[in-house]
Amino acid sequence: MDSPNSSSTGHAPYDRQKARRDFLTITTAAMGAVAAGSALWAVADTMNPAADTLALATTEVDVSSVAEGQTITTVWRGKPIFIQRRLQADVEKIRDEEWQTLRDPQSDEQRVQKGHDNWLVLIGVCTHLGCIPMGSKVGQPKGEFEGFFCPCHGSHYDASGRIRKGPAPKNLEVPPYAFVSDTLIRIG
Amino acid sequence: MAHGSAPKTEFKNPVVRWIDARLPIFTMMIKEYGVFPMPKNANYLWSFGGIAMTMLGIMILTGIILAMSYTPSTPDAFNSVERIMRDVNYGWLMRYVHMNGASFFFIAVYIHICRGMFFGSYKQPRELLWIIGVVIFLLMMATAFMGYSLPWSQMSGWGVTVITSLFSAFPLVGDGLVTWLWGGFSVDNPTLNRFFALHFLLPFVIAGVVFIHVWALHMTGSNNPTGVEPKSTKDTLPFNPYFTSKDSFALVVFLTLFMAVVFFAPLSLVHADHFKPFDPMVTPPHIVPEWYFLPFYAILRAFTFDIGIPFTGIVVLPAKLQGVIAMFGSIVIWFFLPWLDRSPVKSARFRPIYKWCLAALLVSFCALGYAGSQPAEGLPVIIGQIATLYYFVHFLVIVPFLPRFEKTLPVPATISEDVKRK
Numbered sequence: 041m042d043s044p045n046s047s048s049t050g051h052a053p054y055d056r057q058k059a060r061r062d063f064l065t066i067t068t069a070a071m072g073a074v075a076a077g078s079a080l081w082a083v084a085d086t087m088n089p090a091a092d093t094l095a096l097a098t099t100e101v102d103v104s105s106v107a108e109g110q111t112i113t114t115v116w117r118g119k120p121i122f123i124q125r126r127l128q129a130d131v132e133k134i135r136d137e138e139w140q141t142l143r144d145p146q147s148d149e150q151r152v153q154k155g156h157d158n159w160l161v162l163i164g165v166c167t168h169l170g171c172i173p174m175g176s177k178v179g180q181p182k183g184e185f186e187g188f189f190c191p192c193h194g195s196h197y198d199a200s201g202r203i204r205k206g207p208a209p210k211n212l213e214v215p216p217y218a219f220v221s222d223t224l225i226r227i228g
Numbered sequence: 229m230a231h232g233s234a235p236k237t238e239f240k241n242p243v244v245r246w247i248d249a250r251l252p253i254f255t256m257m258i259k260e261y262g263v264f265p266m267p268k269n270a271n272y273l274w275s276f277g278g279i280a281m282t283m284l285g286i287m288i289l290t291g292i293i294l295a296m297s298y299t300p301s302t303p304d305a306f307n308s309v310e311r312i313m314r315d316v317n318y319g320w321l322m323r324y325v326h327m328n329g330a331s332f333f334f335i336a337v338y339i340h341i342c343r344g345m346f347f348g349s350y351k352q353p354r355e356l357l358w359i360i361g362v363v364i365f366l367l368m369m370a371t372a373f374m375g376y377s378l379p380w381s382q383m384s385g386w387g388v389t390v391i392t393s394l395f396s397a398f399p400l401v402g403d404g405l406v407t408w409l410w411g412g413f414s415v416d417n418p419t420l421n422r423f424f425a426l427h428f429l430l431p432f433v434i435a436g437v438v439f440i441h442v443w444a445l446h447m448t449g450s451n452n453p454t455g456v457e458p459k460s461t462k463d464t465l466p467f468n469p470y471f472t473s474k475d476s477f478a479l480v481v482f483l484t485l486f487m488a489v490v491f492f493a494p495l496s497l498v499h500a501d502h503f504k505p506f507d508p509m510v511t512p513p514h515i516v517p518e519w520y521f522l523p524f525y526a527i528l529r530a531f532t533f534d535i536g537i538p539f540t541g542i543v544v545l546p547a548k549l550q551g552v553i554a555m556f557g558s559i560v561i562w563f564f565l566p567w568l569d570r571s572p573v574k575s576a577r578f579r580p581i582y583k584w585c586l587a588a589l590l591v592s593f594c595a596l597g598y599a600g601s602q603p604a605e606g607l608p609v610i611i612g613q614i615a616t617l618y619y620f621v622h623f624l625v626i627v628p629f630l631p632r633f634e635k636t637l638p639v640p641a642t643i644s645e646d647v648k649r650k
Contacts, residue, residue: 084408087422093412113509118414120509143534168548170393171386171511191513192390193529193604207532207604209397209546 098228100220103159111176113164116227120164121215122176122188123225126199131157134199144211148200151214161225162201163215166190168208173197188212260446265464266471267452269643273343274450274471275478276336281438282479283333288431290326291375294319298378300424302417305380306505324494330372331497332486334520337365345565346586348574349451355566357444362562364441367434369521369559374427376518380420383499385506386515388423389415394528397552414508454646455574456639463643514603522600523593528555529604530616554616561623568623571631578637585626592618 051057099116103123106112111124135148152160166173168190174180175188175197183189183196185204190197195206202211217227239245239254248254266274297316299308312319341361344350350358373391377384392409396402411418449458458464465471489496497519501512517525531550536543545553561568576583592615599612640646 087411088408089410089412090418093416093418115509118412118416118508168393169390170396171390171515172509190511192386192511192515207529207547207551209534209548 098226101225101227102223103225104223108158113176114227116163116215120172120176121227122160122162122164122201122212124160124162124176126158126160128158130199137198139202143203144209146200146202146211151200151202151211153217153219156219159219159225160199160201161214161217161227163213164188165213166192166195166208167203167210167212168193168195168206173212260467261472262466262468264446264467265458265461266450266467267458267463267643268465268470269452269454269647270450270471271453272474272478273339273347274452275475276340276343277445278475279479279482280333280336280340281442282483283329283336284431284434284438287326287329287333288435290322290329291428291431293322294326295428298424300378300421302380302420302506305378305420309379321490324490328486328490328494328497330375330518331520332482332489333368334372336482337368338520341365342590344451345589346576346583347451347453348455348569348571348576350566351455351569351574352566353448354444354451357441357448358566359563360437360441360444362559364434364437365562366559367430367437371427371430371434372518372520374423374430377420377423378427379502380506382501382504382506382510382512383515384502385415385508386501386511387517388419390515391517392419394552394555397546397549399549416508451574452643453575453577454640454643455578456641456643456646459642516601519597519601522598523596524555524558524600526596526598526600526612527558527616527619528552529600529609530554530612532609532613554620558619561620565623565627568627569631570628571634571636573636573639575639578639579634580637581634582626582630585622585630588618589622592622 052060096117099114101112101114101121101123103112103125106123106125108125109127109130111122114121114123131148139145139147149157164172164176169192171190171192173183173188173190173195175182181189181191183205185196185198187199187201187204188197189195190206190208193207195208196204197208197212198204200211201214203209215227217225220226239248244254294312297308297312297319299305309323312323314320316322344358344361373387377388392406392415395405395409398405407413409419410416411422452458499516501515516522528551531547531554534543534547535545535550571579571582573579576586595611595615596619599608599615602608640649
């Protein structure tokens with residue numbers, strides 16, 4: 041080790057040398073950490089949905105054959121989508137109900153598209169732990185609120201797919217969708 | 229130190245001598261498994277560590293054999309398992325051993341953990357040994373869970389869906405995290421592929437951590453039913469032949485029971501929905517995890533009320549997040565057990581009140597197992613909630629505060645004294 045303040049040898053004083061070395065050590069370590077972090081990010085990101093999985097992002101559904109009161113199930117991103125053509129009376133009934141005090145307060149109007157108020161489109165996946173609620177098919181239990189019932193942990197949804205009772209924290213999700221025409225829905 | 233250095237062994241065989249001079253594995257084996265001093269009063273509960281290790285070996289062996297005939301892709305996985313059962317020579321045996329082996333591995337490990345809790349094996353100087361053990365248990369849970377997904381049955385697919393969806397409870401990052409775990413927007417082929425890769429990898433990670441666990445054990449030496457550390461050579465016996473023979477006998481009895489189940493009741497622990505291929509559009513009416521996860525599943529479901537600021541409608545902790553935190557917390561709490569327990573007495577044999585608290589913990593754990601197996605309604609929910617309450621009260625109230633009031637029984641000065649007294 042150089043003796044401190046050995047300016048006679050032509051080197052910088054010891055404390056300045058030390059500061060320079062610390063600087064080099066810290067910048068080298070920092071660059072190393074950035075490189076390792078970037079590499080790790082690439083590794084972790086491979087586990088996110090791949091391009092072909094993302095490419096399945098939209099699907100079109102012809103709903104011309106759906107009768108009033110009927111619910112059909114279609115698949116979007118591997119998840120079931122419930123498409124329900126509601127009776128006018130049912131729409132009016134659900135809209136008469138108080139919604140501000142619900143667990144996840146949303147009015148029925150917010151959950152459908154204007155001008156297509158009879159069509160309820162939902163992701164048929166319970167917001168608790170991902171099971172598929174019953175009530176979309178004839179004869180299945182609809183739960184205490186005449187909508188959907190998840191058998192896994194007992195969540196009850198109303199006719200607008202809003203959570204009313206049980207462990208689920210949120211209403212059944214409404215997927216992004218648009219009416220291409222009156223009988224064609226594009227989901228995604 | 230619980231054990232001195234072994235006397236330098238002179239090997240007669242020249243090949244052994246040649247190897248040992250360059251790589252002293254024979255010296256090491258004699259030191260750690262030959263003359264290694266075991267407390268002479270260690271009972272059969274001390275055999276379950278070795279039994280668990282044997283089960284790990286059996287699982288790795290049968291697992292590799294199964295992997296040679298298994299296809300990890302969604303259209304083929306279920307059929308490839310059926311082919312193993314029907315067409316592959318002794319495939320049925322390998323699969324039934326592997327399937328029931330998971331259960332018996334957990335039986336051995338649960339007994340091993342109960343032994344540690346009762347006799348205070350987590351206490352100074354074995355805190356790190358205990359912590360490494362908890363890490364092994366967590367790795368085992370992850371491995372078992374991913375293995376259960378591989379037959380791609382209704383139970384597989386929906387078990388994966390429910391358990392991975394737990395992570396959606398975390399605020400902000402939850403949904404992104406679940407998508408990342410799945411590799412898509414639902415449980416599908418990418419999920420199965422990565423679970424197979426990880427199910428193959430993790431047992432070797434477990435083997436590595438088990439090595440560290442055993443290393444730490446051989447630094448401190450084994451605990452014993454008195455909880456009193458050996459004071460002299462009078463308190464110990466060499467591992468071989470005394471405990472090699474005792475452990476071998478225990479292992480044979482355990483494996484006999486195991487193989488009896490494999491041969492005569494291989495499906496006794498399986499649900500009917502495990503025999504239907506996964507249908508992502510239909511959830512079975514009643515899905516439950518394997519029996520060894522039921523207590524933790526019951527803790528998850530015990531939380532049914534949101535916690536929020538009164539009268540504002542602001543929810544601070546939704547029921548779902550509480551359940552997830554409690555479920556993970558119920559095991560994380562084990563990491564802190566060495567410091568939560570303030571009693572200077574290790575063995576519950578000398579703790580007249582704590583003994584019963586531990587019995588109550590075992591009862592509540594079994595009650596949680598029952599509650600977890602039932603549909604989430606009515607009485608089982610209440611049983612699950614009471615048992616969950618006791619579980620946390622035990623670890624967070626009884627364990628730290630009981631030593632202040634409990635009058636412990638006189639602890640023998642040495643192991644030999646305790647053995648003579650009987």
